[in-house]
Amino acid sequence: MWKNNTTDSNRSPLSRRRFVRAVGATGITAGIAGCGGQQATQTATQTQGGGDASATETESTATAVEVNSESLSLIQELAYVTNQTLPVLPLQEKLAQSFQTTDSWDVPPKDSPKIQTYWPTDWLPRYGEWTATDGSSDERLTLAQWAVPKDSQYNTWNAKNFAEPRRTLFDRFMNYNLKTQEYSGYLVSEWELNGDTLSMTVREGQTWHDGTPVTATDVVNQIKLDIYNGGSLGRFVAPDDEGAVADRVTAVDERTAELTLATQVNEDILLAYLQPKYLVAHEETYGEFVTRLDEAGSADERSTVLGELTSLAVSEPVGSGPFEFENADTQRTLVSKFEDHPDAGNINFPEVEYLYKPSNQSRWNSLINEETDGSATLFVPSNKLNQLPDSVQTSLIPRHWGMGLVFNHEEEPVSDPRVRKALAHVINREAVAMNSGAGTNSKIAVTYPTGLTSEFSGQVEGTWLDGVTDQFQTYGRGASQTEKAASLLEEAGYRKQGGTWGKDGQALRIPIKGPSGFSDWVAGAQTAVSQLDQFGIEAEPVMKDNSAYWGQDYVNGNFVVGLQGWASYDNSHPYFHYKFMYDSSDSGYWNVPSELDAPVLHDQVRDGETVAPGSLVSKLSTASE
Numbered sequence: 001m002w003k004n005n006t007t008d009s010n011r012s013p014l015s016r017r018r019f020v021r022a023v024g025a026t027g028i029t030a031g032i033a034g035c036g037g038q039q040a041t042q043t044a045t046q047t048q049g050g051g052d053a054s055a056t057e058t059e060s061t062a063t064a065v066e067v068n069s070e071s072l073s074l075i076q077e078l079a080y081v082t083n084q085t086l087p088v089l090p091l092q093e094k095l096a097q098s099f100q101t102t103d104s105w106d107v108p109p110k111d112s113p114k115i116q117t118y119w120p121t122d123w124l125p126r127y128g129e130w131t132a133t134d135g136s137s138d139e140r141l142t143l144a145q146w147a148v149p150k151d152s153q154y155n156t157w158n159a160k161n162f163a164e165p166r167r168t169l170f171d172r173f174m175n176y177n178l179k180t181q182e183y184s185g186y187l188v189s190e191w192e193l194n195g196d197t198l199s200m201t202v203r204e205g206q207t208w209h210d211g212t213p214v215t216a217t218d219v220v221n222q223i224k225l226d227i228y229n230g231g232s233l234g235r236f237v238a239p240d241d242e243g244a245v246a247d248r249v250t251a252v253d254e255r256t257a258e259l260t261l262a263t264q265v266n267e268d269i270l271l272a273y274l275q276p277k278y279l280v281a282h283e284e285t286y287g288e289f290v291t292r293l294d295e296a297g298s299a300d301e302r303s304t305v306l307g308e309l310t311s312l313a314v315s316e317p318v319g320s321g322p323f324e325f326e327n328a329d330t331q332r333t334l335v336s337k338f339e340d341h342p343d344a345g346n347i348n349f350p351e352v353e354y355l356y357k358p359s360n361q362s363r364w365n366s367l368i369n370e371e372t373d374g375s376a377t378l379f380v381p382s383n384k385l386n387q388l389p390d391s392v393q394t395s396l397i398p399r400h401w402g403m404g405l406v407f408n409h410e411e412e413p414v415s416d417p418r419v420r421k422a423l424a425h426v427i428n429r430e431a432v433a434m435n436s437g438a439g440t441n442s443k444i445a446v447t448y449p450t451g452l453t454s455e456f457s458g459q460v461e462g463t464w465l466d467g468v469t470d471q472f473q474t475y476g477r478g479a480s481q482t483e484k485a486a487s488l489l490e491e492a493g494y495r496k497q498g499g500t501w502g503k504d505g506q507a508l509r510i511p512i513k514g515p516s517g518f519s520d521w522v523a524g525a526q527t528a529v530s531q532l533d534q535f536g537i538e539a540e541p542v543m544k545d546n547s548a549y550w551g552q553d554y555v556n557g558n559f560v561v562g563l564q565g566w567a568s569y570d571n572s573h574p575y576f577h578y579k580f581m582y583d584s585s586d587s588g589y590w591n592v593p594s595e596l597d598a599p600v601l602h603d604q605v606r607d608g609e610t611v612a613p614g615s616l617v618s619k620l621s622t623a624s625e
Contacts, residue, residue, distance in 0.1 A: 067463065071266070071623040073602045075574045076468055078582075078616050079450035080601040083472050086420040087409070087581055087592045090566040091524060092433035092443040093402040093455045099367055100124075100374040103391035104139065106131045107374075115395040116179035118276075118570055119376035122167045123175060126322055128346030139349040142372045144357035149328035154317035156280045157229050157309050165333045165354050167376070169319035170278035171206070173219075174271065178398040179457065181572045183271050187279055187320070188219065193267050198259040199252075200274075205342040208282055209324040216251035218320075221281040221290045223249050223259065223274075228293045229306060233273045236265045236621075246294040264622045269575050276570075279320040323352055331356050360519075367392055379520055382439030400453040402443060403436060403521050404566030405512065405528070410591040411560045413508060418492040421475070423510065424449060425485035426535045427528045430478035436524030443520070448472045451577045453567050464574060471601060482535055501536045509538045513553055514563030516543040521563050557589050575620050582613040 067075070082088075098120050100107040107130050108114040117123045121143060124130035132139035145152065145164035152163030154170075171187040185191070189203040206214035227234040227245050238244040239262055248260040261270075281290070289309045296302040317325055322343050323335035333354040337347055355372065357363045364384045366372040370391070377397070385394065405423070407414040414420055429445035437443040444455050450472065452464045461469055475481065486496070494503045501508040510532060512525050525541045532539035544553055553559055568576035581587055584594075595612050605616070 068623070071620060072464075072466075073605050074616055074620045074623060075452075075464055077600075077602050077605040078574070078578045078613060078620070079448075079452055079465065080468075080471065081596060081598045081611055081613055081616075082451040082578075082581065083449055084598040085417050085596045086407075086424060086449060087587070087590070087596070088407065088451070088564075088566045089405040089420065089424050089427070090402065090446040090449045090451065091404050091427070091429050091528070092436060092445055093453055094399050094443050095456055096377045096397040096399050097380055097440070097442065098375065098377055098395045098397050099380075099388075100130065100393055100395065101367075101370065101389075101391050102393055103370075103389075104133050105141075105373060106133055107393070110393045110395040112395075113177065113179065116177050116397055117175060118178055118397070119167065120395065120397075121374065121376040122172065125168070125347055125352075126343045128343075128348075131347070132349045140351045140353055141349055141374075142353050142355060144363050144366060144372050144375060145333060145354040146358055147356075148330060148358075149333040149354065149356055150315075150330055152328060152333065153313040153315050154280065154319075154325075155309075155312050155314040156278060157225060158312055158314075159310075160313075163333065163354070164376075165323075165325070165335055165352075166278060166280075167321075168323040168335055168352055169317060169321050169325060170280055171320045171322075172275065173200075173277045173279070174275040176272075176275045178400070178570070178572065183275060187214070188274070191271075193265075193270065196261040196264065198261065198270065200257045200259070202255045202257070203342065204255075206320065207338075207340045209319045209338055210282075210284070211340070212283075213254075214279065214320055215254050216257040218279060218281055218283065219257040220249050220251050221283070221286060222277055222279055223257075224290055224293070225281055225286060225309070226277065228302070229310065231273075233270075236261050236263060236270065236273075238262060243296070266573075266575070266621055266623055268573050269621055272571055272573060272576065280317070282318040282320075285314060285318060322347060326351075379438075379442070380440070381519075385440060398454070398456060398572075399569055400572050401565045401567035401569035402446070402453075403432075403524050403563060406562045406564045406566070406590045408557055408559055408562070408590055409593060410557070413492075414510075414560055416492050418488045419508075422485040422488040422492075423532065423537075424473075424475035425481040425488070426537070427531050428476070428478060428480050431531070432524045432527045435527045436520040438520060438523060443524075445477055447474055447477050449475060451567065451581055452574055453577065454572060468601065480531060480535070485535065496536055499536050500538060507538045508536075509540075510561055511540050511542050511559075512561045512563065513542045513544060513549065513559040515546040515549040517546040518563070525563055554589060557591060562590075575617065578613065578617045578620070582617050584614075 098115065100120065107124060114124065114129050143164065147161040147163050152161045154162065154166060156162060173186065173188045175184045175186050187203055187206060188200045190201040192199050200219060202214060202216055202219060208214060223233065224245050227237055237248050237259060250258050252258050289305060292305045293302055296305060319325060322338055322341040324338040326334040326336050334351060336351050337344060355366070357366055360379065363375060363378050364380055367375065368384070368387045370389060407420055409415050433443040433445040446455060448460060448465065452460050454460055465472065489501055494501045494508055512529060514521055514525050516522060522541070522543055529539040529541050554562055568580040582592065594614060595610055597609050598611060599609060600606055
C-alpha cells in the first residue's frame with residue numbers, strides 16, 4: 001500500500017492581489033455570493049454527460065469579432081502553449097443569471113440583446129427599458145445590497161464596502177455588450193485613438209448632483225487616481241514613471257480629455273480598461289488628492305497621499321448618475337431620481353431602494369416572496385428557481401470565465417506537466433459543469449483547455465481557433481480518457497498498485513482547496529475528486545472558510561491544487577485571460593514559471609519550443625486590430 005504524503009509548504013506572504021484586491025478583505029463574502037449562473041447554449045454534439053439536453057439544446061452561433069492576422073497568430077500561439085502545458089485546467093465556462101420582475105415593471109424579454117450588458121440594473125433604467133408599468137409616481141424599484149447600508153461607502157479607491165447603489169449613483173464611461181462585444185458611448189460619448197493619443201468627449205448635459213457640470217477635468221481626475229492607485233491602465237500611460245501621469249492625462253477643453261500613451265496599444269484592450277470606470281472623482285471630494293499626487297516629489301510622498309485616499313470613507317456621495325443619495329440605515333439605502341441627468345426623462349419611477357440582503361438565501365427568498373424587483377446577478381439553484389413566481393424572468397448573460405483548477409507549480413506532483421495532463425484526461429468536464437450548475441444548466445464544459453472564452457457562442461472555434469482546432473487537445477471533454485492518463489503517469493514514473501497510483505512508496509495525492517461558500521464550485525470540485533478517486537488517485541476536497549481561503553491559503557500559495565476562475569472575468573478579449581495566467585501580478589500565487597516548454601504552432605511567432613508566454617502577452621497588447 002502507498003503512504004499518504006501530507007506535507008504542506010510554508011511561504012512568506014505575497015501581496016494580496018486580484019480577487020481580494022477587487023472586493024476588499026471585508027467584502028469577500030459579499031463578492032462571492034454574486035457568482036451567477038445561466039443556461040449554457042449547447043449544440044447536439046456537446047451534451048454527452050451533460051444531463052437532459054432536450055430542454056436546452058440550441059445551435060450555437062459564433063459572434064463575429066474582427067481580428068487581424070498578427071493578433072490572431074499571437075492569440076493562437078498563447079492558446080497552444082496553454083493547451084500543451086496546462087498551467088491551469090479550465091473546467092467550465094459560466095453565464096450569469098439576472099432577474100427582473102414583470103408584474104409591475106416593463107422590461108425587455110429575457111433573450112433580448114438589451115439584457116446582455118454588465119449589468120441590467122445599471123443600464124436598463126437609464127435607457128427607459130426598465131419602467132413602472134402604470135407610470136405611478138409612487139412606484140419604487142427595490143433591489144438588494146450585500147453590505148450593511150449605513151456602513152457602506154462610495155470611495156471607489158477604498159475597497160471596503162463599496163456598495164451596490166453605486167450602479168445608479170454614478171455613470172460608467174461607456175457601455176459594453178458582453179455578447180456582441182461592442183462598445184457604445186455613454187458618459188464618454190465619443191472617442192478616437194490616433195497613434196499614441198486617445199481623445200474622449202464628455203457627453204453633453206452631464207451634471208454632478210450638486211449642480212456643477214461634469215467636465216473633461218473630472219474624467220482626467222478619475223483616470224489619474226486610478227493609475228496612481230496601481231490601475232492596469234498605467235502600464236500603457238506611465239509604465240516607468242508614475243509622475244508622468246500629470247503630463248499624459250490632460251483636459252484639452254471643457255469636454256475633451258486626452259490620454260497620451262507611452263506605447264502603442266490595441267484599441268479593444270484600451271477600451272476594456274476605460275469602459276467599466278464609474279465617474280466618482282468629484283472635484284470637491286477628490287481634487288486635492290489629484291493635485292497632491294501630481295505634485296508629489298517622491299515615492300514616499302505619493303504613498304502617503306495614496307494611504308489617505310484609500311482610507312477615506314465617503315458615506316454621502318456627490319454622484320454623477322441618474323439617481324442621487326438620500327439616506328441609509330441598517331436595513332436599506334434610498335436613492336431618488338436626479339432630474340437634471342440627461343436620461344432622467346427615460347425613467348418613470350422616483351426612487352430605488354437597496355435592501356440589506358447579506359446571503360444568497362436571503363436574496364432567493366426576497367425574489368420568491370416578491371420583496372425585491374430583481375437582481376443584477378445571483379446564482380440560484382434549480383430547487384429555488386422552481387419556487388420563483390411566474391412574474392420573475394431569468395435572463396442569461398455571458399461572464400467570460402468559469403471555475404478551473406490552478407496548480408502550484410512549486411509543489412509536487414503537479415509541478416510535472418505530465419501529471420497535470422493526466423488529471424485533465426481523467427476529469428469529465430461535462431459532469432463537472434452539469435453538477436456545478438445545480439440543475440440549472442448554468443455552466444458549459446470547456447471543449448479546448450486553452451484559456452479562451454466564449455464557448456457558449458461558438459467563438460472559440462469560430463474565431464480564436466479558426467483553422468487550427470485539429471492541433472489542439474480536448475483531453476476528453478465529456479468522457480474520461482483513462483488509458484491516456486495512465487500512459488502519462490507511467491511516463492512520469494508512477495505505477496498502480498492495489499488500485500492506487502503512486503511512486504517511491506508514496507500515494508499520488510491531489511488535495512483540492514477552495515472556498516466553502518462557493519456552492520457551485522464545491523459541487524464541481526467534489527465531482528472531480530470522485531472521478532480522480534475512481535481512477536486511483538487519492539484526491540480530496542479541502543474546502544475552507546471563504547476569507548481564510550482567499551485571504552490566507554490562496555494568496556500565500558498554500559495549496560497544491562486550488563479552485564479559481566481561470567480567466568479574467570467579464571473581459572472577452574484573450575489578452576486579459578493570458579495576462580491573468582502569465583503575468584506574475586496574478587499568477588504569482590501559482591508560481592507559474594516565466595518560461596515553459598511547448599511545441600510551436602506558428603513559426604512566425606516563435607522559433608523554439610522554450611517560450612516566455614509573458615513576452616507574447618506584451619506583444620498582443622500592442623498588436624493593432
